[in-house]
Every structure is written in structure tokens, then in C-alpha cells.
Amino acid sequence: MSSLxxxxxxxxxxxxxxxxxxxxxxxxRRAALLVEAGEVAWVGxxxxxxxxxxxxxAEGAAVLPGFxxxxxxxxxxxxxxxEFAARMAGQxxxxxxxxxxxxxxxxxxxxxxxxxxxxxxxxxxxxxxTTIEIKSGYGLTVADEARSLRIAAEVTPETTFLxxxxxxxxxADRPDDYVGLVCGPMLAAAAPHARWIDVxxxxxxxxxxxxxxxxxxxxxxxxxxxxxxNQLGPGPGVQLGVELGAASVDHCTHLSDADxxxxxxxxxxWTSGTETTTVATLLxxxxxxxxxxxxxxxxxxxxxxxxxxxxxxxxGSSYTSSMPFCVALAVREMRMTPAEAVWAxxxxxxxxxxxxxxxxxxxxxxxxxxILDAPSHLHLAYRPGVPLIRQVLHNGVPQCRP
Ligand code: NIG
Ligand code: FE
Numbered sequence: 217m218s219s220l221x222x223x224x225x226x227x228x229x230x231x232x233x234x235x236x237x238x239x240x241x242x243x244x245r246r247a248a249l250l251v252e253a254g255e256v257a258w259v260g261x262x263x264x265x266x267x268x269x270x271x272x273x274a275e276g277a278a279v280l281p282g283f284x285x286x287x288x289x290x291x292x293x294x295x296x297x298x299e300f301a302a303r304m305a306g307q308x309x310x311x312x313x314x315x316x317x318x319x320x321x322x323x324x325x326x327x328x329x330x331x332x333x334x335x336x337x338x339x340x341x342x343x344x345x346t347t348i349e350i351k352s353g354y355g356l357t358v359a360d361e362a363r364s365l366r367i368a369a370e371v372t373p374e375t376t377f378l379x380x381x382x383x384x385x386x387x388a389d390r391p392d393d394y395v396g397l398v399c400g401p402m403l404a405a406a407a408p409h410a411r412w413i414d415v416x417x418x419x420x421x422x423x424x425x426x427x428x429x430x431x432x433x434x435x436x437x438x439x440x441x442x443x444x445x446n447q448l449g450p451g452p453g454v455q456l457g458v459e460l461g462a463a464s465v466d467h468c469t470h471l472s473d474a475d476x477x478x479x480x481x482x483x484x485x486w487t488s489g490t491e492t493t494t495v496a497t498l499l500x501x502x503x504x505x506x507x508x509x510x511x512x513x514x515x516x517x518x519x520x521x522x523x524x525x526x527x528x529x530x531x532g533s534s535y536t537s538s539m540p541f542c543v544a545l546a547v548r549e550m551r552m553t554p555a556e557a558v559w560a561x562x563x564x565x566x567x568x569x570x571x572x573x574x575x576x577x578x579x580x581x582x583x584x585x586x587i588l589d590a591p592s593h594l595h596l597a598y599r600p601g602v603p604l605i606r607q608v609l610h611n612g613v614p615q616c617r618p
Contacts, residue, residue, distance in 0.1 A: 220251040220612060221268035226276035226591050230259065231563040231576045240559040241593065249279065251583040254611040258579060272607070272614065278592050280558065282346025282584035282608065283539035284565025284575045286374070287442075287466050287497055287526035290336045291329055291364040292354045294320030295531045300505065309506035311420060311448065313532045314354070314382045321354040321364070330367050336529060337371045340537040341615060344605045346584035347565065347574045349526075351414060353378030358402045365409035374569055376412035376442060377403065380422050380430045395426045399433040412463070413439040417453035424452040431460050440570065446470045447502070458482055458494050464524065464568035466497040469511040479521045495568040497524040498560070500545035501534035514551035524564030525557060544600035554597045583612035 225247045232242035248265035250258040258266060299313045321329070333350070340348055350372050352364035361379045368375045379398040387394035403413075413434025417427040421444075431441050441460045445453025447467035454475040457465035465479070482494040496516050503510045516523050525542045528534040536542070539561050546557040566575025574582050587607040588595065595604055608615040 217253055218270065219257065219268040221265055221271045222249045222251070222279060222585070222587070222609070223265055223271055223273055224262055224276060225249065225274045225279045227278040227593065228259070228577065229278065229280040229558065229562075229593055230578060231281055231559060232578055239555055240563075241555050249577060249585070251609065251612040254583055254613075256577055256579055256581050256583050259577060272587070274587050276591060277606065278588040278590055278595070280344075280586045280588065280593060281562040281575050281577050282586055282610065283344045283561050284347040284569065284571070285340060285345045285526050285529070285539055286349045286464060286524055286565040286568040287499060287528050288340075288348055288350055288537070289353060289378075289528070289530035290333045290350045291352060291368055292317050292321050292332065292531050293324035293328055295535070299532065300535070303506060309448075309508065309533060311382065311416070311418065311532075315385055317354045317531055318356050318384060322357065322360055326363055326367065329364070330370070333367055333371060336537050340527075340529070340539075341608060341610065342605065343538045343540060344586040344608055345537070345539055346582075346608065346610045347374065347569070347571070348372050349374035349376060349412070349569060351376040351378040352406065353381035353414075356381065356384040358397070358405050361402050362405035362409065365406050369409045373411065375410045376414045377406040377410040377434065377439065378414045378416070379403070379406060380415040380427070382416065382421050391426065395429060398430050403433055403437065407437045407439060410439055412442050414442045414444060416444040417456060418444065418448055418451060420448075424456055427453065427456055428460070431456075435460065442466060446475065454478060461492055462494050463570050464495040464497045466526070467499055467502065467511070468496045468516070469503065469508065471511070471515070476515065476519050476521065479516070480519045491567070491570050493522050493567060495522045495524050495564065497526050497568050498546065498550065499526055499528035499534060500542050500550060501536045502528045503549075504545055505534045505536070510545075510549045512550070513546060513556075517552070517556060522564065522567055523556070523560045524568040525560040526565060526568070540596050540604065541600070544597045547597035548600070554594045558593045558596060583609055585609050
């Protein structure tokens with residue numbers, strides 16, 4: 217079995233609490249890391265590094281777990297650059313443009329969708345994203361939702377059925393019938409290709425009763441729950457997510473104290489060893505691209521809520537695949553420290569996907585890691601917009617340099 221040593225690491229972010237200098241990142245200085253069979257086999261001081269078949273010299277740079285982007289919508293056709301321009305000229309974002317993308321997606325061939333998914337997946341990987349969740353939600357017919365998930369599953373195991381993104385035009389005057397379709401034939405066709413189910417629970421999309429019914433149907437066939445919640449205004453989505461044991465509630469831009477308390481009350485169940493924390497996943501690319509107020513990450517963190525950062529990459533509200541950009545936004549605009557933001561973009565995303573094999577660098581974890589063109593994780597926020605990802609290892613395999 218061939219081994220690979222990443223040596224001469226100036227700052228190694230392990231995300232193991234108590235694993236290094238203290239703080240959430242578990243930082244080790246002058247470290248090395250051994251990779252075998254796609255996994256981390258050993259982590260320790262560079263002076264004790266074992267022999268290996270191959271060696272990468274990190275030249276004193278920082279090494280981090282690969283980013284875990286736990287919220288992306290990559291299966292679509294067309295773009296909405298004109299809608300973005302109109303917003304920058306003062307138009308509000310309402311989510312109404314989703315139907316434009318639905319029309320383009322339905323008209324696209326499988327191969328056209330596949331090319332877009334692979335292009336965006338590649339773009340994300342070059343920026344350090346080694347785990348990505350991909351949702352359906354721009355098909356909204358049985359066949360189009362099923363093929364969206366099939367194509368997503370070609371590039372990631374983290375696939376999410378979002379048939380309840382909006383009520384499509386042809387069902388506009390009979391939303392109950394659409395919910396019946398989602399819970400019936402659409403779920404049956406989607407579930408074999410999906411790990412998760414999601415609903416856009418918002419005024420103008422799905423109300424709490426419809427959202428609860430759809431999520432419960434998904435749970436009944438074994439899908440995990442996530443919710444698009446409290447994005448455009450206050451609403452019941454966050455508390456519904458907590459009630460149903462969602463792995464994550466996403467957006468969380470408009471939160472009441474009761475929403476905060478509900479999130480803070482969720483936690484790991486140590487007696488059964490099961491993770492029942494509901495993570496608040498913040499998507500600052502959406503606030504950036506819709507020119508909206510950012511969620512208050514500080515308030516969530518100070519209340520003890522587990523926070524993740526993700527891109528929400530989609531053609532309408534957030535057309536970025538860049539986790540470094542989201543880290544920089546979170547620090548500058550959402551009052552997160554650089555350490556909190558880096559943790560949220562790696563370990564936080566892993567929690568939001570209920571994964572313990574990614575977002576962390578310890579023996580037995582996936583060998584998914586980033587070597588920065590910088591001496592410290594601080595530079596991700598300190599040097600915004602700069603391509604700092606020097607090298608990415610995915611499953612222990614060095615990817616082409618960007
Ligand atoms: O997460 N809010 C709902 N869905 C997407 C936006 C989709 C779109 O505008 O096309 C989001 O922001
Ligand atoms: Fe989204």
C-alpha cells in the first residue's frame with residue numbers, strides 16, 4: 217500500500233478540540249501528516265514523521281481539512297445574470313426567479329445538466345471543497361427531480377431531494393395537489409438517489425403544514441431532514457426543523473429568541489451516541505448577492521448554537537462556489553472570528569451533514585485536505601479574493617494544481 221507524507225506543515229488545523237493549542241481548530245505547529253489508502257494514518261510533529269513512499273513539502277504553509285460545503289444547488293440550466301443586475305439596481309429578491317431556472321432546467325438534456333454539475337464541482341474542488349451537498353429543486357416534475365438527483369449522485373453521496381422548492385406554475389392554483397405529488401410519485405422516484413429531503417419553508421413557497429407533511433414523508437422512507445428556513449423573513453421553519461430533528465436549518469437570517477432557544481437546546485445524545493444537534497447553516501453568499509442584511513452569527517455562537525458556513529451555490533441568490541469567499545464574508549460581515557469561520561466551513565459543514573469522517577484531520581478520517589499559499593488560516597479572511605489554495609488532496613489523491 218503506497219503512503220504519502222505531507223511534511224513541513226507550519227500550521228496544521230485538525231479541528232480536534234484539545235488536539236493542539238486550544239481553541240476550536242486544534243492547531244499543531246511544525247507538523248506532518250501521513251496518508252494511506254485514502255485516509256489519514258498518522259498526525260504528529262514533523263521531527264517524528266514516519267518514512268513514506270512519497271512526500272509533499274508544505275514549505276511551512278498552513279494545512280486545513282478540505283471545506284465541507286453542505287448546501288449547494290448545482291443541477292440547473294441557464295443563468296440569471298440580468299436578475300442579479302436588476303437587484304444591484306434596487307430590485308428586491310423574492311425567490312420568484314426560481315421558476316425561470318425551472319423552465320431552463322426542464323428544457324435541458326441530461327448531458328447539459330451533467331456538464332454544469334461537473335464544471336461547478338470542479339470549480340469548488342479547486343477552491344478547496346472536498347465534500348459537497350447537492351440539491352435537486354429546479355425540475356419539479358417526477359422525471360426532472362429524479363434525473364437531477366441521479367446526475368448529482370454521480371459526483372457526491374450527499375444528495376438532497378428539494379421537490380418542495382416552489383410550487384411550479386402548472387400547480388399554482390392547487391398547491392395541495394403539488395404536495396401530494398411531492399409526497400407520492402416524486403418522492404418514490406427521488407428517494408433511491410437521495411440521502412436528504414429539504415423544503416423551502418417561507419412565505420411564497422411552502423407553509424408550515426405543507427413543509428411538515430413533506431418532511432415527514434421523506435423521513436418515513438429514511439431520508440434525513442434539512443430545511444430552508446427564515447431566509448426572507450421570520451417564520452416557522454427553524455422550529456419545525458428542530459421539532460423534526462433536522463441535521464441542519466439553513467439561512468437563519470431572521471431569527472426570534474425562541475428560534476435561538478430551540479436551536480441551542482439541540483445537542484449530541486451521549487447515552488445513545490447519536491447526533492441530534494440541529495446545525496444553523498449560514499449562507500452569506502446569498503445575502504451578498506441579494507444585497508440583504510446578513511444573519512447574526514455572533515448571536516448564534518454566543519447562544520451555543522453549532523454554526524456551519526456553506527455557499528448556497530445557485531444561479532439566483534448566490535452564484536458562488538467559493539468557500540474561502542464565504543469565510544471572508546462571515547468574518548467581515550457576520551462578526552465571526554477567523555477561527556470560528558474556518559471551523560464552520562469545515563467541521564461545521566460536516567456536522568450539518570452528520571459526518572464524522574470529514575472536516576477533521578485525525579487518524580481514520582478521509583484524507584481530504586488543503587495546503588494554503590499562506591502560513592496561517594487567518595489569511596483566508598485577511599486576504600479576501602486571493603487564490604490561496606495551493607494544493608488539494610481528495611481521498612488522499614493530490615488534485616491538479618489550480
Ligand atoms: O437557497 N431560497 C431558496 N432557494 C435558493 C434560491 C434559489 C434561486 O433563487 O434560484 C436559496 O437561496
Ligand atoms: Fe439554498
